[in-house]
Every structure is written in C-alpha cells, then in structure tokens.
Amino acid sequence: MARAVTNRRKAIITVAAWAVGIAIFFPILWIVILSFKTEGDAIRSPLEVLTSTWSLISYETVLERSNYFRHFWNSVILSLGSTVIGLIIAVPAAWAMAFVPGKHTKDVLMWMLSTKMLPPVGVLVPMYLIFRDLGLLDSRVGLVFVLTMINLPIIIWMLYTYFREIPGEILEAARMDGASLRDEIIYVLTPMAVPGIASTLLLNIILAWNEAFWTLNLTAAKAAPLTAFIASYSSPEGLFYAKLSAASTMAIAPILIMGWFSQKQLVRGLTFGAVK
Amino acid sequence: MATQHSRAAARLMISPAVLLLLGWMLIPLCMTLYFSFLRYNLLMPGMEEFAGWTNYRFFLTDPAFMDALVNTLLLVGGVLVITTVGGTLLALLLDQPFWGQGIVRILVIAPFFVMPTVSALVWKNMFMNPVNGLFGHLFHWLGLQPYDFLSQAPLMSIIGIVSWQWLPFATLILLTAFQSLDQEQLEAAEMDGAPALSRFWYIMLPHLARAITVVILIQTIFLLSIFAEILVTTNGGPGTASTNLTYLIYMQSLLQFDVGGGSAGGVIAIILANIVAIFLMRMIGKNLDA
Known part of the structure; x- marks a missing residue:
C-alpha cells in the first residue's frame, strides 16, 4: 500500500x-x-x-508603422543562417570525433567548450572595431558569422553526444560489406543521425533567436533583429502597453512553440551532455 | 579499427571547426590584451600610446568597479539561490503524479524561451510600473503607497526578472535528474519508516547533487554576462545601483569610447569567468570518460 x-x-x-x-x-x-x-x-x-x-x-498599428516585418525577417535570417552554417561546419567535425576518435579528441572537445566560457564583453571592444573597419556594423552578414561562432561549440557538442550513441558495430558491418566512406555516410549514418541533427537545429534556432548581447551591440536599424527592435520600446514608447504587447507576442510566439517541442533536447544541449 | 586513411579524413573534417574557433577566440582576445595596455580613446584617434598598467589601475580603483563587482556577485548569487532552491522544490512537485502533467510542464518552462528584452520590458512596464503596472494596481487595492521597484530596489527587481527567466532551466534539469532516481530505493526507505524529510535529505539530495552543480555552474557562466535586462530596464542606474561588470565595461567602451579602459575591464571579466569555467570543465570532462 x-x-x-x-x-x-x-x-x-x-x-x-x-x-x-x-x-x-x-x-x-x-x-x-x-x-x-x-x-x-x-x-x-x-x-x-x-x-x-x-x-x-x-x-495593425505595429505592423503598419514600424518595419516590423524587416526585423522579423532579420531574426529569421540570423537564426536560420547561423544554425545552418554552424551545422555544415559541425556535422563533419562531430562525426569524425565520434567515430574516429584519436588521442586528442577529448582535448579538442574540451577546448571547443572553453571558447564558450569566454565572456562576450571581454571581446566587445575588438569585435566592435573589427566590425567597424570591415564595414560590418549593422549588417546581417557580420551578425550571422558572430552567432555561428558563439553557438558552434554547443552544436558540435550536441551532435557529438548524439553521434556517440550510434553503435559503431553498424558502421563496421557496412565497412565489411565494402561500403565506401561516402556510402557509409549517406546510407548508414545519415538516417540514424537525422533525429539528433534535427534537435540540434531546433535548439540552436532558439538560442540564436533570443541572443541579446551581440545583436544589441552590433546593429542599429538595418540589420536589427527582434531582440533589438523590442529593446527600442524601453524608451517612453514602452508606455504604449498594447503595442509593446503585440510586438512582443509576435516576437516570442514562434520560438515558444519550437521550444515546447525541444524541451528534452534543451537539457542535453545546454548541459553539454552532463545531464541526460 | 580506424585506418590511416580514415584518420586523415577525420582530421580534415575537424579542421574547419577548429581553425574557425581558434581564430574567433585568439584574434579578439589578443586585441583585447593589446588594447588594455594602450591609452586609446576613439574620440582622440591617432593619440594611441603605450600606457603600461595605467588602464588596469584606473579600472580597479574606480569606485564604480567595486560597486559593479558587488552587484555582479549579488545578481549571480541571488539568482542562483532562488533558481536552485525554487527549481528543486518545483521539480519535486512536478515529479509527483497529477492530472495534466504535460501541460503544467509546458507552462513552467515557457519563460526560458522568451527573449531577454521582452521579459525585461514586460516586467518593467506591465508589472513594476508604479502607476499602471499590476503590482501598482495591487498596492492600490491594498491601500499601500505605490512602490517604484526599478528606482527604489533596482538590483532586487532585476534579480527577480532574471530568476523568472532561469527558474525553468533549473527546474527542467532537476526534473530530468529526479526521473532517473531509483524508485525501489525510495520505497525501501519508506517501508523502513524513514520520514519524508529524511528521504529527501539522504536519498534525493545526494542523487541531485551532480545536477545541481551543473545548474549552478552553467547558470553562472550565463549570469555573469547579463546585459540586455539591465540595458532596457535601468541602464545600470540609479547611479551604479544596478550596474554589473558586463554593463560597466559596455559603458566604458561603447558609451565613453575608452578602448583602453574597456579592454582592461574585459580582461578582468575574462579572468573572473575563467575561475568558474575551470570547475565546470572539470565536471564535464569527467562525464566524457564515463
């Protein structure tokens, strides 16, 4: 009982x-x-x-008056762009580390993680100056690059923990049957890796969408995503509660829905596999 | 086993990621270090000169630095206490069987997905505004004086806002940890007549220790860099009452254009973050071996 x-x-x-x-x-x-x-x-x-x-x-007023769509579109491009580029760089790297681990694989992984520990404000000045000199201030290209780099360690780590769960015997069996490296990747690995890649994609879109240090410091009007646009309501304009609410609701709704779908992956992604 | 051929391929596949991250880390880091020893203000171009430790001396002896350091510690510490204690209790509650578990879980984790600027502005205007905010209305009903949270208790208010954002994270991770708890052990303890409190203290808490440590370390990394919430609510004020280290360095570099001083502050922020990072890395590294 x-x-x-x-x-x-x-x-x-x-x-x-x-x-x-x-x-x-x-x-x-x-x-x-x-x-x-x-x-x-x-x-x-x-x-x-x-x-x-x-x-x-x-x-209606928010959509009419304030270039809302441009900022929304910026958010979409920044989060999708940085995530897709990040995946293109990270998938081969995580694949190699998971299936062909070498002596230094662990050190490389730990070092990648350590880049995430660098407080962004520590490199604010040089990043600002580099962006100014390259004409990248308030440009989407520059921001996509920054967001890719800050999330790359998380992407690699998440993919690595997923890939490691794919049994190596399957790969060996494929190799024995004469599959080339290319065949191995396309026919054996990809189908098994897709769920992991999908959750990594989802979590990173969320993180990039909500990033609010670089997006606030490196954009003005042109490339500003929703985080920066909403911040402009901190002026007396914020006293327009209904408009602030409408703008905010539209800014958080898509990511809230995605977040609910990715709650399990969130734990794994944000703890770098330390809690599953 | 891996062949020579696949080793070479593997190295090739890792190298873009490694090179990019190396550049991303080293180039700005070296620049920050270099600037921190220069007298360099963007308003006086061409006047750069070597300044030795002057920037560090000025930054460290500025009274604003001590204020910002204390505020940073209070902000990080306050949010950590609220979220880990609250998160543990909440996870304990949500782990019990009840009707509508899935929906309540969704409601609880929602704040984590709200972008920082939105959550800060919502709390600032819709709740903490002394006239039109909900707390203002509540105080009015209770016949109390209106209270302007963000100007009278700015740091506490920001701690509250940030705790609301991070409570879901702590809850979710601790809930995941609870679910891997050995139920039989708990039942055995219950049969042996162990009261609920000792079951929590001697069985659940030790099991949670690892997850709690991870929550604390990861949150600390993010909380040291709180920026947007301060920017849109108080701008670090009144005075330096809600300025943390991140915000102080931002003001020094991008509002006062003092590249040298801002860089010196940046180096100090990096050193502080590294102290936390070392502990976190050790924990995660251990997990990698297992």
Whole structure:
C-alpha cells in the first residue's frame, strides 16, 4: 500500500502544480491578453482590462508603422543562417570525433567548450572595431558569422553526444560489406543521425533567436533583429502597453512553440551532455 | 579499427571547426590584451600610446568597479539561490503524479524561451510600473503607497526578472535528474519508516547533487554576462545601483569610447569567468570518460 497514490493526494498535488504553473506562465499570458486591447484599455485596472472589448488594432498599428516585418525577417535570417552554417561546419567535425576518435579528441572537445566560457564583453571592444573597419556594423552578414561562432561549440557538442550513441558495430558491418566512406555516410549514418541533427537545429534556432548581447551591440536599424527592435520600446514608447504587447507576442510566439517541442533536447544541449 | 586513411579524413573534417574557433577566440582576445595596455580613446584617434598598467589601475580603483563587482556577485548569487532552491522544490512537485502533467510542464518552462528584452520590458512596464503596472494596481487595492521597484530596489527587481527567466532551466534539469532516481530505493526507505524529510535529505539530495552543480555552474557562466535586462530596464542606474561588470565595461567602451579602459575591464571579466569555467570543465570532462 505504501506507494499507492490516493485520489485525494493526487487532487491536492494537481491543484498546487497548476497554481504554480499558471503563476509562472502568467506574465506571458498577460502580454497576450494586453495585445488584444486598445491602448486606453491596456493601462486600466486588471478587472477593467479583462472586461473591456477585444481588438486587433495594436497588431495593425505595429505592423503598419514600424518595419516590423524587416526585423522579423532579420531574426529569421540570423537564426536560420547561423544554425545552418554552424551545422555544415559541425556535422563533419562531430562525426569524425565520434567515430574516429584519436588521442586528442577529448582535448579538442574540451577546448571547443572553453571558447564558450569566454565572456562576450571581454571581446566587445575588438569585435566592435573589427566590425567597424570591415564595414560590418549593422549588417546581417557580420551578425550571422558572430552567432555561428558563439553557438558552434554547443552544436558540435550536441551532435557529438548524439553521434556517440550510434553503435559503431553498424558502421563496421557496412565497412565489411565494402561500403565506401561516402556510402557509409549517406546510407548508414545519415538516417540514424537525422533525429539528433534535427534537435540540434531546433535548439540552436532558439538560442540564436533570443541572443541579446551581440545583436544589441552590433546593429542599429538595418540589420536589427527582434531582440533589438523590442529593446527600442524601453524608451517612453514602452508606455504604449498594447503595442509593446503585440510586438512582443509576435516576437516570442514562434520560438515558444519550437521550444515546447525541444524541451528534452534543451537539457542535453545546454548541459553539454552532463545531464541526460 | 580506424585506418590511416580514415584518420586523415577525420582530421580534415575537424579542421574547419577548429581553425574557425581558434581564430574567433585568439584574434579578439589578443586585441583585447593589446588594447588594455594602450591609452586609446576613439574620440582622440591617432593619440594611441603605450600606457603600461595605467588602464588596469584606473579600472580597479574606480569606485564604480567595486560597486559593479558587488552587484555582479549579488545578481549571480541571488539568482542562483532562488533558481536552485525554487527549481528543486518545483521539480519535486512536478515529479509527483497529477492530472495534466504535460501541460503544467509546458507552462513552467515557457519563460526560458522568451527573449531577454521582452521579459525585461514586460516586467518593467506591465508589472513594476508604479502607476499602471499590476503590482501598482495591487498596492492600490491594498491601500499601500505605490512602490517604484526599478528606482527604489533596482538590483532586487532585476534579480527577480532574471530568476523568472532561469527558474525553468533549473527546474527542467532537476526534473530530468529526479526521473532517473531509483524508485525501489525510495520505497525501501519508506517501508523502513524513514520520514519524508529524511528521504529527501539522504536519498534525493545526494542523487541531485551532480545536477545541481551543473545548474549552478552553467547558470553562472550565463549570469555573469547579463546585459540586455539591465540595458532596457535601468541602464545600470540609479547611479551604479544596478550596474554589473558586463554593463560597466559596455559603458566604458561603447558609451565613453575608452578602448583602453574597456579592454582592461574585459580582461578582468575574462579572468573572473575563467575561475568558474575551470570547475565546470572539470565536471564535464569527467562525464566524457564515463
């Protein structure tokens, strides 16, 4: 009888867990609610906010006025671009380290990880000057490069932990049957590696989408992604609650949905395989 | 076993990643080191000259540095305490069987996916604004004086915002750790009459130790670099009340154009981060052997 869960106990835990869950989620829920209100209604007391009429006017104004699409598009290009380029560089590297480990493989992996420990502000000045001199300030090309480099260690590590789970015997069997390195990669490895690559892709899009140090410091108007665009609401414009809410809702919705799909991979990716 | 041929191929496949990361790390790092010994201000081009340790002396003796250092420690420490304690309790709760587990889990991890600028602005305007924020309305109802969180307790407010962002991360990792706990051991302890608290203390907590360490180390790396949240809420103020090291260096380099001083600060930030990194790397390295 010891572990039998009574329904009463389960009900109490259900209420407690839901209460905590809703409390934590509440700020997000609140901006979604405010985004469907008019500017005047959005700053009223909570009860009046909830009972006032719903409207799409804030979305319309944000989309009309502020080049919203350009910033959204910048976010898409930066996160997708840096992730895809990162994968192109990382897949061969992780593959080689997982299946042809050498004496120094571990050292190389640890060293790659150590580049991630470098605080970005430590190299802010030289990066800024390099970008200025190369004319890369406020350009998408430059930012794609930076985002690729800051996430590359995570990509390699995640892929490495996935690839290592692919049994080596399968590769040996393929080799015995006369498969070339190319055949091995295309017919044996790729199908088994796709799930790992997909989750790596997902997690990195999320990380790149939300990156808010380099995107804030190296862009102005042209290449600014949503992180930087939303930051412009920190001026008195932030007092326009409904518009800020509409802009924010559109900025976080796609990534929230992706994030929910990748919650398992998140643990593995962000702990570099230390917790699975 | 790997042949000579495949070894060469492997090396070829790793090299682009290694070369890129090497360049990405070494070039700016060497530049930062070099600049940190120069008198170099972007407003006075062509006036660069060797300055020895002057930049370091100025940076370290600036009262703002001590403030920023203390703030950084409070920010990192405060968020770590809130998220690890809160995360452990929350993981303990979510690990129990209840109705709607999947949905509650989704609600709890959501804040982690909200971009830093959005979460900071939402808390600043919709909650902490003394007039129109929800807390303002709440205080009004309770008949209390309105409280301007970000100007009267700026650092505490930022700790609160950042904790909200990182609580899901701690919870998720600790929940994953809970799920690998040996249930039979727990049952045995329960049958032997061990009370809930000792079961938690002697069985669960030791099992969680590793996950908690990982949470603390990884969060520290990210928390040392908190920037956007400060930029959009307080700008480091009032005064230096909410300036952390990252923000101080940003101000010195990009607002005062003091390349030399900013670089000296950068080197100090790198040294601090490395102290944490060494511990983290050791833990992850151990896992690699297993």
